[in-house]
Amino acid sequence: PLVSMKEMLEKGKENGYAVGQFNLNNMEYAQAILQAAEEEKSPVILGVSEGAGKYMGGFKVVVALVKALMEEYETTVPVAIHLDHGSSFDKCALAIQAGFSSVMIDASSLPLDENIAITQKVVELAHLHGVSVEAELGRVGGQEDDLIVEDAEAAYAIPSECERLVKETNVDCFAPALGSVHGPYKGEPNLGFDRMEEVMNLTNIPLVLHGGTGIPTKDIKRAISLGSAKINVNTENQLSQAKKIREVLAEQPDQYDPRKYMGPGRDAIKETVIGKMREFGSSNQA
Ligand code: G3H
Numbered sequence: 608p609l610v611s612m613k614e615m616l617e618k619g620k621e622n623g624y625a626v627g628q629f630n631l632n633n634m635e636y637a638q639a640i641l642q643a644a645e646e647e648k649s650p651v652i653l654g655v656s657e658g659a660g661k662y663m664g665g666f667k668v669v670v671a672l673v674k675a676l677m678e679e680y681e682t683t684v685p686v687a688i689h690l691d692h693g694s695s696f697d698k699c700a701l702a703i704q705a706g707f708s709s710v711m712i713d714a715s716s717l718p719l720d721e722n723i724a725i726t727q728k729v730v731e732l733a734h735l736h737g738v739s740v741e742a743e744l745g746r747v748g749g750q751e752d753d754l755i756v757e758d759a760e761a762a763y764a765i766p767s768e769c770e771r772l773v774k775e776t777n778v779d780c781f782a783p784a785l786g787s788v789h790g791p792y793k794g795e796p797n798l799g800f801d802r803m804e805e806v807m808n809l810t811n812i813p814l815v816l817h818g819g820t821g822i823p824t825k826d827i828k829r830a831i832s833l834g835s836a837k838i839n840v841n842t843e844n845q846l847s848q849a850k851k852i853r854e855v856l857a858e859q860p861d862q863y864d865p866r867k868y869m870g871p872g873r874d875a876i877k878e879t880v881i882g883k884m885r886e887f888g889s890s891n892q893a
């Protein structure tokens with residue numbers, strides 16, 4: 608069923624696992640991720656960035672596609688459709704109107720008071736519709752779609768500010784930027800685990816780890832043990848899909864039927880997602 612993230616994340620936090628957010632880029636992603644979740648009996652979050660939503664034909668198209676696939680696949684596991692890095696109140700409202708079950712308001716580029724004010728407004732609307740909300744403080748580095756944060760602007764969240772934002776907004780989960788990066792890492796990731804522990808103790812709500820691609824398993828496990836109940840992955844699926852499609856086209860240079868290369872690409876995404884669900888411990892938790 609299509610549900611908000613609230614319950615699945617609280618269960619994850621309580622039982623020591625994380626639910627993966629896997630981003631959609633086109634239909635094959637929706638198919639691969641829903642198939643993986645059902646096979647693994649895992650709850651799942653389908654992340655939709657504003658750019659990917661636009662590419663797929665708009666938020667309403669995304670919701671219709673996901674709902675139709677869930678019906679076709681007879682999906683039994685909990686599924687959330689989540690706006691990833693929502694850039695404004697209006698974009699969050701549009702997603703809610705289109706039928707998203709969850710939204711992220713990313714006002715992390717604004718001063719704390721403004722971030723809190725916008726997040727409050729989003730929470731008020733979202734909760735009226737049973738939709739869950741994620742907020743962010745600090746700044747995740749790297750690039751995702753149009754969201755580009757230079758190294759110098761990337762910032763670790765400050766625990767006391769995190770406590771204030773969570774208490775004053777009543778968000779359902781919270782992403783403190785603590786050194787994770789969108790896209791591939793340059794060298795080893797350097798996550799601020801001490802601060803993560805502090806934020807966990809001060810906020811006591813499920814935490815979100817962005818930039819899940821390229822984080823070693825030991826760091827994933829440590830983040831989960833410190834309250835991270837949602838881990839976002841996008842680039843890793845894109846890399847495995849692109850690699851597979853390159854292989855197929857290199858082996859069959861005359862191939863032009865999209866199903867013959869997009870299909871194997873889809874299977875590669877599915878395998879990657881299954882691996883993540885096992886690593887995050889969400890398999891067999893639905
Ligand atoms: O919001 C989405 C993620 O944080 C994805 O990060 O592309 O580095 O896996 P990633």
Ligand code: ZN
Nearest residue numbers: 747817818839
């Ligand atoms: Zn992110």
